[in-house]
Amino acid sequence: NAGVTQTPKFQVLKTGQSMTLQCAQDMNHNSMYWYRQDPGMGLRLIYYSASEGTTDKGEVPNGYNVSRLNKREFSLRLESAAPSQTSVYFCAIDGVSYEQYFGPGTRLTVT
């Protein structure tokens, strides 16, 4: 997975609980991304960070916050989880020719 790690791998939350998904890269790339994957919908961009200290909304940012802690780490926070946020979450970094490399994912279930 090209040096992208994610924790945790699995998580079950109750509605209203909060949690932070962690992503770290060892490739020294500037841009990092958070996606969610839902059946039949491909991947949708939640937030991204083009460089340390900057973050921007993607296609589906509602209900999420992010922090670009340093060049290596980019976290995604759910302040008050809802069942609609049950999904698989992927972190990604840029490659050299506009492709992206993905982490192994976090499977989140909100009951």
Add this chain to the structure above:
Amino acid sequence: GDSVTQMEGPVTLSEEAFLTINCTYTATGYPSLFWYVQYPGEGLQLLLKATKADDKGSNKGFEATYRKETTSFHLEKGSVQVSDSAVYFCALSEGMMAAGNKLTFGGGTRVLVKP
């Protein structure tokens, strides 16, 4: 905005059969195109890419040609194996912008290869 459309599946094949997964796109400029593969329980892996018209990407026996005139990037493999069972995603990028590189994905096509 940009969009990617691919056949939904599932596509069920016998081993050694020919595989085609159709992918068409809409974009404002001249995007780079990608195919990703996702094996069960894993993340997405880049399978192949093409960055300009008429380029052919290839990897692991899979091929796809960037057809600007038909805005297509169909994935093909001549003889599939059981190990090719996975979900395949077509994606495009309009390239680096001031605030990052945004990929647009199709909905994914599940392929099941039976022995």
